[in-house]
Amino acid sequence: MANSKLYKGSLQTIILNLLEQNDKMYGYEITQKVKQITNGELKITEGALYPALHKLEAEGFLDVEIINFGNRMRKYYKLTEQGETENVNRLVELQEFIKNMQIMVNPKFSLE
Amino acid sequence: MANSKLYKGSLQTIILNLLEQNDKMYGYEITQKVKQITNGELKITEGALYPALHKLEAEGFLDVEIINFGNRMRKYYKLTEQGETENVNRLVELQEFIKNMQIMVNPKFSLE
DNA sequence: ATATTATGCATAAGAAAATTATGTATATAT
């Protein structure tokens, strides 16, 4: 996913959030979007992405729609209602995580 | 470590940074310090901590000094020169990670 | 008195999430 291990555990958060912002997306599109908005710093590998999408779907957070685009196939994913709720929770967790990491690496943050 | 998966991959960064700030610490002290500065939100388990310390030591980032404190034993860890360099790199990675996550969940950040 | 909690180390089994390596197939550019 990237040179740093920090991204471990953040893939689902990223996927849920992109789908909140973009209504529906297919797998390859997600990899390109992430590469684009991080200026190439973050590359999501297929071996991580597809299993993650399948898991989120199995948990009821995503719905799939298969589209035949020309002669190729695309699987469009979108958030279910449950998925929208989950996304809100994940964003809260992300902000708490970032806050705690900032505090730890720079104790002055805790004085705010 | 916590309710959220996001902390996966961040333990080494946390350890290196605490040792930068506190010169030398022993394992149990690290768990208590982290609990304290995150108001109990982040609890580092022993099953994660001790293997992580051993790994950082094996990689040459930490030096150990065994102290007999009363009848108990403490293993004090401190950064090697290599460890200090590594810590700087990890902090840069952390800030880049946070920046990228902020951009992804809130595209407005990219306009700064 | 004695049971629990705190202090302090450690490892082993298992789960979760990733990497790396494949595999299939079409489209396009050199």
Place this chain on the structure above:
DNA sequence: ATATATACATAATTTTCTTATGCATAATAT
């Protein structure tokens, strides 16, 4: 013809963590 891009997928392996267990001493609560 060959490489790159698009588009899906899975399998083997590695990394990192959780959960469970083990040993031992010290302090505190009942």
